[in-house]
Amino acid sequence: xxxxxxxxxxxxxxxxxxxMGAETSKMSPAVLGxxxxxxxxxxxxxxxxGSLLSTPSSITAIPAxxxxxxxxxxPANVARLSxxxxxxxxxxxxxxxxxxxxxxxxxxxxxCASMLTSLxxxxxxGEAEHGLVETVWWRGVMPGADAEQQQQQAMPLAEPLMSxxxxxxxxxxxxxxMAGCDPSRKLADSALSRSCDRPRTQLLKLLLVTCSQTLxxxxxxxxxxxxxxxxxxxxxxPQLIVPIVRSWLATIFSYDPVGxxxxxxSSLSGSDTEEEVVDATLHALIACLDYTPPSADGAKGSEAAxxxxxxxxxxxxxxxxHKEASGNAFREALRTADSEADVAFxxxxxxxxxxxxGQASASYLVGSIKEIGCxxxxxxxxxxxxxxxxxxxxxxxRACDVNEIVxxxxxxxxxxxxxxSKIGLIHISTFVMLLxxxxxxxxxxxxxxxxxxxxxxxxxxxxxxxxxxxxxxxRLITEGPPQLESLxxxxxxxxxxxxxxxxxxxLPAASRAASLFELFANKNRLLRNENMPRYLVFxxxxxxxxxxxxxxxxxxxxxxxxxxKKVFAELTEIVENPAAAIAALPAAPEGSTPGKGGFKAxxxxxKGWSDxxxxxxxxxxxxxxxxxxxxxxxxxxxxxxxxxxxFLKTTTMVGLLPVPHPILIRKYxxxxxxxLWFTTYVWGVVYLRTSHPPLFDGAHIKxxxxxxxxx
Numbered sequence: 001x002x003x004x005x006x007x008x009x010x011x012x013x014x015x016x017x018x019x020m021g022a023e024t025s026k027m028s029p030a031v032l033g034x035x036x037x038x039x040x041x042x043x044x045x046x047x048x049x050g051s052l053l054s055t056p057s058s059i060t061a062i063p064a065x066x067x068x069x070x071x072x073x074x075p076a077n078v079a080r081l082s083x084x085x086x087x088x089x090x091x092x093x094x095x096x097x098x099x100x101x102x103x104x105x106x107x108x109x110x111x112c113a114s115m116l117t118s119l120x121x122x123x124x125x126g127e128a129e130h131g132l133v134e135t136v137w138w139r140g141v142m143p144g145a146d147a148e149q150q151q152q153q154a155m156p157l158a159e160p161l162m163s164x165x166x167x168x169x170x171x172x173x174x175x176x177x178m179a180g181c182d183p184s185r186k187l188a189d190s191a192l193s194r195s196c197d198r199p200r201t202q203l204l205k206l207l208l209v210t211c212s213q214t215l216x217x218x219x220x221x222x223x224x225x226x227x228x229x230x231x232x233x234x235x236x237x238p239q240l241i242v243p244i245v246r247s248w249l250a251t252i253f254s255y256d257p258v259g260x261x262x263x264x265x266s267s268l269s270g271s272d273t274e275e276e277v278v279d280a281t282l283h284a285l286i287a288c289l290d291y292t293p294p295s296a297d298g299a300k301g302s303e304a305a306x307x308x309x310x311x312x313x314x315x316x317x318x319x320x321x322h323k324e325a326s327g328n329a330f331r332e333a334l335r336t337a338d339s340e341a342d343v344a345f346x347x348x349x350x351x352x353x354x355x356x357x358g359q360a361s362a363s364y365l366v367g368s369i370k371e372i373g374c375x376x377x378x379x380x381x382x383x384x385x386x387x388x389x390x391x392x393x394x395x396x397x398r399a400c401d402v403n404e405i406v407x408x409x410x411x412x413x414x415x416x417x418x419x420x421s422k423i424g425l426i427h428i429s430t431f432v433m434l435l436x437x438x439x440x441x442x443x444x445x446x447x448x449x450x451x452x453x454x455x456x457x458x459x460x461x462x463x464x465x466x467x468x469x470x471x472x473x474x475r476l477i478t479e480g481p482p483q484l485e486s487l488x489x490x491x492x493x494x495x496x497x498x499x500x501x502x503x504x505x506x507l508p509a510a511s512r513a514a515s516l517f518e519l520f521a522n523k524n525r526l527l528r529n530e531n532m533p534r535y536l537v538f539x540x541x542x543x544x545x546x547x548x549x550x551x552x553x554x555x556x557x558x559x560x561x562x563x564x565k566k567v568f569a570e571l572t573e574i575v576e577n578p579a580a581a582i583a584a585l586p587a588a589p590e591g592s593t594p595g596k597g598g599f600k601a602x603x604x605x606x607k608g609w610s611d612x613x614x615x616x617x618x619x620x621x622x623x624x625x626x627x628x629x630x631x632x633x634x635x636x637x638x639x640x641x642x643x644x645x646x647f648l649k650t651t652t653m654v655g656l657l658p659v660p661h662p663i664l665i666r667k668y669x670x671x672x673x674x675x676l677w678f679t680t681y682v683w684g685v686v687y688l689r690t691s692h693p694p695l696f697d698g699a700h701i702k703x704x705x706x707x708x709x710x711x
Contacts, residue, residue, distance in 0.1 A: 099173030253349025463506030578606035
C-alpha cells in the first residue's frame, strides 16, 4: 500500500542533511562529549546525568546517529537518560507556577523535552530489533537486568511522560501564562500570549513524537495493532483535555500572518515563533483527532463497510443531535466549541488562513504578505470540525458566508492538479466538499456570485460559486493525473448533490458538465470501463435536476443537452442492442487487455446498468424541444448561440416531463479504507512539514512510501 502523502522533492534532501549538521554544531562541547561517553561506557553515576540535564546551554537536538550508536553499544544508558529526563519533567509538574523556577531549571526541563524528542523516533524505528520501547518505556526495566532486578527496579516511563506533557501544557511559565485555561471563556479571549512560544512549541513537538509510533508500522500492521500512546492520551478526562484543546483552537484561529494588514510586517519581526507554535499545535491536534480506539473503530467499520457514500432524502436543516461518544477525548473536546461566539471565531480564523496563499500570491508588492504553509493541516481540522461538531456545521451554513472557505479550497485544488506532491491536498479537499454538499443550506449558498480572483489558467467567467465547482472538477477529471481517477465518484457526487438547488448554471459550467457526459458516454470508453455507467448516472441526475427543478433559470444547460442529441441517440442504441454495440467495438491494441483491469463487457452487464440510467427526462426534453428549436433556427436563419438561449428562456416543459423525482443526496460515510487513507495522509503531512529540521528519518518509515520528484 502506498500513501497518498506528498512526495519529498529532491531539493529537500540536502536541506535535511545540512540542517541536522547545523543542529549538532549548536550543542556545547560538554554535551557532545557526554553523548560520546554514553556510547563508549556504562554511566550509572547519577551525577553524570544531573550534570548533563543542568547544562546552561539549550540542547536543540541530538544527532540520530549518536542515538543509534548508544542504543547499539550501551542500551542501559538509553534507559538511564530516559529515566533522568522523565524524572526532571515530573519535578517541574510539582511546581504550580514554573515562572518561579530558577532559569537553569526551566532550561533543564526544555532540554529534557528536546532530548526525548530526538530519542523516541529513533527508538520507534528500531523497536523490532532492540525492543527498548517495550522494555524501558512500558515495562520500565533496565536492559540486561535479571528477573529479581526487573521486579525491584521496574519504573515504567510512557504514561508518566505523557502525563507530564499534558500537565506542563497547562502550567504557567512554560505552557501558558495563567493557571490552566478556563473552558468557560470564549475562544476569542483564550488565545495565549507569545511569551511561552518556545517552550510550548517544544512540548507540542514532544507530544507529537510520542504519538508517532504509527509511522513505523506497515498499513497491515496498523490495522491489526493499536497505538498505546494515543490510546492513553485519548482516554484522559475531559477536565484535562478540554482546556488543552480549546487553547489549541484559540492559538490556531487567532493567528494572523499578515499582522494588522501592514505590508512586510512579518519580515520586521525576525524569526516568526508564532508560526512555529501554530504549526506545532496543528500537528499535535490532527494526530490526536485522527486516533480511533479499537472498540469505536470496530463499530464504525460494521456500519460503513459497504462504501463511502449513502443515499438519503434531503433535509432542510443539519441534524444537530450529538454524535455517539467516539472514545477519543480530543474529539469530544472539539465538540465543546459549540457556542455561536466560538464557532464564529473559528470560522473567521479558518477563512483568514485559507485565503492567505491566494492573497500572498496576488499582492502587487512581492513578498509583502507572508504565505503560510499549513493549508493541508487546516483542511484536516476543517474536515474534523464539520464531521464531529454539528453545531459548527449548522452555524456556518446558517449565519456565515461559507463561500469564504469554499472558494480558496477550490482554487487550491485547481492549482494542485499538475503537482504530484499535492495529490493528498486534492483528496482531503474533495472529501470536505463532498461532506458539505450533503447539506441543503450549503447548496443554496452556492448561488452567491463568484468574485473573480487572479488564478493562472482558470477561465474568466461571470457566474456563481457552483459554476466554479463544475469548472474546477471538469479540469481535474480531464487534466488531472491518473491518481485522481479514484476521486471521480466524489467529484460527480458533489456535482449531483448541489444541482437541484442551483438557480442558474453559466455557459462555461453547463458546457463542461455536458462535455463530461459526452466523454463518459463514448462507446469505446463506456464498454471498456466498468465505472463509466455509474459516472453517467451522476451526470444524467445533474441534467434531470436542472430540468425538473430549475428549468426557467437554466437555458444554457438545456441548450447543451439539446446539442448532445447524437450522444443520446448512440447511448440509446447501446442500451437497446448491447450485443451489437459490443461486437462493433474496434479490437484492442495487440498485447493490451480488453479493458481496464482485464474487464470485458457483456450484454448481461449492459442490461444490468441500462435500466438504472435515468434518461427519461432528457429524452422527453429532446422529443419536445428539439423540433421547436430546429424550426426556430431554420425559419429565422439563426446561428447565434445567444439568440438560441433567449429563445429557450421563452419555452416551458410544464406537464411534459415525468413526475419530478424526490431530491436525494449522497452523504459521505467513512469506512475501513478511507480511515486508513486518512491516517496515512495525516502522518504524511506531518512528516513533510516537520522535515526542516527533520523530526523523523524517512528511510525508516513504513506506513507509506516516499516518492521523489523533480523540484
